[in-house]
Amino acid sequence: MDELLRALEAADCSAVLSAAQDIHYADLASLYENLEDGKRDLLLKTIGPELATDLIAELPDTLIEDALGHFKPAQLRVLLGNLSDDDRVDVFQVVSEEAQVRFFSLLGPRDKELTRNLLKYEEDTAGGRMTTRIGRITADMTVKQAITVLKRDREDTETLARIFVVDDQGRLAGKIRLRDLAFSTWDTPIHDIMEDAGEFILATADQEEAARTLSKYDLVVLPVVDEFHHLLGVLTYDDALEIVQEESTEDIEKLAAISGEQSEVSYLNTSVGMHYRRRVAWLVGLAFVSIASGYVMYRFSETLEKAFVLSLFLPMVVAAGGNSGGQAATMVIRAMALGEISAGNALRIAWKEVRTGLFLGLSLGIAIAAFIALILPHLQNGTGADFDFFHLAAAVAAAITVQVLSATVLGALLPIGARAINLDPAVVSSPSLASTVDVSGMLIYFTTAGAILNLH
Amino acid sequence: MDELLRALEAADCSAVLSAAQDIHYADLASLYENLEDGKRDLLLKTIGPELATDLIAELPDTLIEDALGHFKPAQLRVLLGNLSDDDRVDVFQVVSEEAQVRFFSLLGPRDKELTRNLLKYEEDTAGGRMTTRIGRITADMTVKQAITVLKRDREDTETLARIFVVDDQGRLAGKIRLRDLAFSTWDTPIHDIMEDAGEFILATADQEEAARTLSKYDLVVLPVVDEFHHLLGVLTYDDALEIVQEESTEDIEKLAAISGEQSEVSYLNTSVGMHYRRRVAWLVGLAFVSIASGYVMYRFSETLEKAFVLSLFLPMVVAAGGNSGGQAATMVIRAMALGEISAGNALRIAWKEVRTGLFLGLSLGIAIAAFIALILPHLQNGTGADFDFFHLAAAVAAAITVQVLSATVLGALLPIGARAINLDPAVVSSPSLASTVDVSGMLIYFTTAGAILNLH
Numbered sequence: 001m002d003e004l005l006r007a008l009e010a011a012d013c014s015a016v017l018s019a020a021q022d023i024h025y026a027d028l029a030s031l032y033e034n035l036e037d038g039k040r041d042l043l044l045k046t047i048g049p050e051l052a053t054d055l056i057a058e059l060p061d062t063l064i065e066d067a068l069g070h071f072k073p074a075q076l077r078v079l080l081g082n083l084s085d086d087d088r089v090d091v092f093q094v095v096s097e098e099a100q101v102r103f104f105s106l107l108g109p110r111d112k113e114l115t116r117n118l119l120k121y122e123e124d125t126a127g128g129r130m131t132t133r134i135g136r137i138t139a140d141m142t143v144k145q146a147i148t149v150l151k152r153d154r155e156d157t158e159t160l161a162r163i164f165v166v167d168d169q170g171r172l173a174g175k176i177r178l179r180d181l182a183f184s185t186w187d188t189p190i191h192d193i194m195e196d197a198g199e200f201i202l203a204t205a206d207q208e209e210a211a212r213t214l215s216k217y218d219l220v221v222l223p224v225v226d227e228f229h230h231l232l233g234v235l236t237y238d239d240a241l242e243i244v245q246e247e248s249t250e251d252i253e254k255l256a257a258i259s260g261e262q263s264e265v266s267y268l269n270t271s272v273g274m275h276y277r278r279r280v281a282w283l284v285g286l287a288f289v290s291i292a293s294g295y296v297m298y299r300f301s302e303t304l305e306k307a308f309v310l311s312l313f314l315p316m317v318v319a320a321g322g323n324s325g326g327q328a329a330t331m332v333i334r335a336m337a338l339g340e341i342s343a344g345n346a347l348r349i350a351w352k353e354v355r356t357g358l359f360l361g362l363s364l365g366i367a368i369a370a371f372i373a374l375i376l377p378h379l380q381n382g383t384g385a386d387f388d389f390f391h392l393a394a395a396v397a398a399a400i401t402v403q404v405l406s407a408t409v410l411g412a413l414l415p416i417g418a419r420a421i422n423l424d425p426a427v428v429s430s431p432s433l434a435s436t437v438d439v440s441g442m443l444i445y446f447t448t449a450g451a452i453l454n455l456h
Numbered sequence: 457m458d459e460l461l462r463a464l465e466a467a468d469c470s471a472v473l474s475a476a477q478d479i480h481y482a483d484l485a486s487l488y489e490n491l492e493d494g495k496r497d498l499l500l501k502t503i504g505p506e507l508a509t510d511l512i513a514e515l516p517d518t519l520i521e522d523a524l525g526h527f528k529p530a531q532l533r534v535l536l537g538n539l540s541d542d543d544r545v546d547v548f549q550v551v552s553e554e555a556q557v558r559f560f561s562l563l564g565p566r567d568k569e570l571t572r573n574l575l576k577y578e579e580d581t582a583g584g585r586m587t588t589r590i591g592r593i594t595a596d597m598t599v600k601q602a603i604t605v606l607k608r609d610r611e612d613t614e615t616l617a618r619i620f621v622v623d624d625q626g627r628l629a630g631k632i633r634l635r636d637l638a639f640s641t642w643d644t645p646i647h648d649i650m651e652d653a654g655e656f657i658l659a660t661a662d663q664e665e666a667a668r669t670l671s672k673y674d675l676v677v678l679p680v681v682d683e684f685h686h687l688l689g690v691l692t693y694d695d696a697l698e699i700v701q702e703e704s705t706e707d708i709e710k711l712a713a714i715s716g717e718q719s720e721v722s723y724l725n726t727s728v729g730m731h732y733r734r735r736v737a738w739l740v741g742l743a744f745v746s747i748a749s750g751y752v753m754y755r756f757s758e759t760l761e762k763a764f765v766l767s768l769f770l771p772m773v774v775a776a777g778g779n780s781g782g783q784a785a786t787m788v789i790r791a792m793a794l795g796e797i798s799a800g801n802a803l804r805i806a807w808k809e810v811r812t813g814l815f816l817g818l819s820l821g822i823a824i825a826a827f828i829a830l831i832l833p834h835l836q837n838g839t840g841a842d843f844d845f846f847h848l849a850a851a852v853a854a855a856i857t858v859q860v861l862s863a864t865v866l867g868a869l870l871p872i873g874a875r876a877i878n879l880d881p882a883v884v885s886s887p888s889l890a891s892t893v894d895v896s897g898m899l900i901y902f903t904t905a906g907a908i909l910n911l912h
Contacts, residue, residue, distance in 0.1 A: 024655075024673060026673050026674070147638065178635060181638060182634060182637055183603070183607055211697075214697075218694045237676065238671070238674045241670075241696060241700060244704070245700055245704075248701075249790055249794070252707065256786035256886060258783050258786065266791065266797075267787060267788070267797055268797060275787070275808065275812040279783045280816055282779070283776060283779055283780055283816055283819075286776070286779055287775070287776050287820055287824060288827075290774075290775045291768065291771075293772075294768040294770055294771045294772055297767040297770065297771065298764060304767075305761060308754060308757040309754065311757060311760075312747065312753075312754045314750060316746035316749075318746075318771070319743070319746045319891060320742070322887070323713060324735065324739055326713070326887060327713060327714050327738075327739070330708060330712035330714065331712075334705055334708050335723035338701070338705070340724065341722075341723055349724070352731065355728045359732045359736075360732060360735060360736055363732075363739075364740055364743055367740050400743075404739070430782070430887070431775075431886070434778075434890075
């Protein structure tokens, strides 16, 4: 890597080429990401379309169009032809429309047809992620015939870990393992060593579901079929790994009120402008929601003036709601992402969270009440109002119990509600939930304290 | 599945057995998780140790010891012997010490030695997750000899996707692909078709690093070596998938202030008591931290009394700090988990976040100032204090800008600091960060407003 950087610095083409050849394309792609424009150009032009193919396939979406712009049409034709069909479709999915048209005209007739077919599937479906380069054999072949077919396609098949067998209509009929081919005599008929195809997935299914299936059943390859059970392609374990990482990052970011697609560009290579854009909308939106809390506080100014000691525990009651609601929401959102629960479980979830929330609220209430009643009197000389510490303890404890219980149940049910109306459950981010329950926290605190301490 | 449930309901052993045989072990394990104790016992006893092996290996950690308790020693001996060595080590890592001793005495001599060796590695290291069942061949064999060796080990090797070649000292020397064995003549020497071993990982390395390496280089299998480069075992793609899912869940839960190890038990099967325990400590702790905010508010009661209109924007300034800090912390924590940044990048990160935070703070300040100066005067009749809406707008805008800027930088740097002192960055959860910056928010708001509006 250092060698390559030095060669780029010195603009020494032959040194760049020889250094680049020794580096894994995944490393080459991260290095590329960190280069300035001029050096990116030098690197791509020096290594040429052959070596650049794998590099381009590894790049974050936002850098792909620019990278391809460094090549002449003839080189682009080679590069696009070299890309595996799923990577090629990814390229078409992320570049501008103008570039789509231009790139498409450079494809060979077979690739045109394939790309057009694959582009039918949304980017985040099994069909959008699958590769169609798979060994295809039929049950009436012998082992020798199968090996001949596979040998011909050898460089063209992304994985031979599982070889799928189709019937004469192209429908998925079974699978064999390469080891069974290797360890069987050459005249064995395929249908003698073929197993049931096992798990498969529809091309229109969500990519998360596909990754979960592959992971649950410990598969290397998951066959992707259309509604008539025709074998279209496969999703491989490395696609699943990527999907799981992308979806987790997306969920984590949504939970922190960061908007927009996770762009795959690394943190340090994301511009300040992009960081700003992904955060500002939620921040401003949530700020205006907080004015509702402020309004409740403003309306209860008289209550607060009568007993300013209440301000000591106001942030606590408010924050406890946001925290407990956020915990419940996170638990439920993650369980949904892992496929453990669905909207149909809403009642069971609510019942679990009612109990959990009640115990949490009571624990907090008791801890705070004990703190107020036992410790505060020794630290201060009275509340400065006409009530004692025991009443204050009771008021704060009651408010925090109600606030935690209601926030917990709300936090658990909102993501389920979001899913039920086809929203991503992770939109119920901790900050947006907190802003919502802050308002109820203010109301609960002032009305409870007002009632128990006779402040109205 | 329904068939099996009906058979269990009817306690019809032969129906249970035949239904269980048709179900994938992953499904059998999730079904088992949802059964009551009596039916679990019936299921395990009916299917016997052979069929139960895969089921046990798929169970969440907390259910394993109980499940094994259903078997007699002779059956346990079979079951423990059938487990793949990495699954067996997992069992030993999660059961009680008493059970460890009992189970260990049931192992054969080879398994005892193997288990003892594997138990040396922590559960969350590459060594703790690897399997040692791999095809091991040396460079001086021919293809035919290699196939004979692998055929003997055929049922014993977890994956033949990549076959590693060792030298006479057992050190990792290279790798071959099964397809190269299958497609080469039988007298080809292995060293003619052997490639560089490529990426490998130390047994003591963190499991997350191992999963990242496997994912980055699109490997099916990653060889695990000791410090002398001896091949100890391999980590497979399905281990990596599990690791990525576990670590993401762990990070997501930590970010929401949920403590304890993610137990692999599904949400609905986790008891209310366990849900309670994983959430209560942080909730109570954070509640007491919030008293600090309350104390600041209490101290500034005079300022607030002089201009109660300030309460309208107090929750907003406070929440904006928590939200912007949480966004920055989440970005940085996720980037660290994906291996994009390390503590060495602290300065670059700080500089990025200072600018991002400044722009975010200014945007919020301007939006709020405009709201106050333009809209509020038309809704109300004056502030009720001796200053105008323009001064109020300036005070709130200044406070929110300072609060957002400082919270953003703090949010980004705290996780890096945590990593630097070897804490998990994800302990800087959004709620704990919010509780911290709530205090500074109160201080900033009251001092800024006090100064600009002359309230002291």
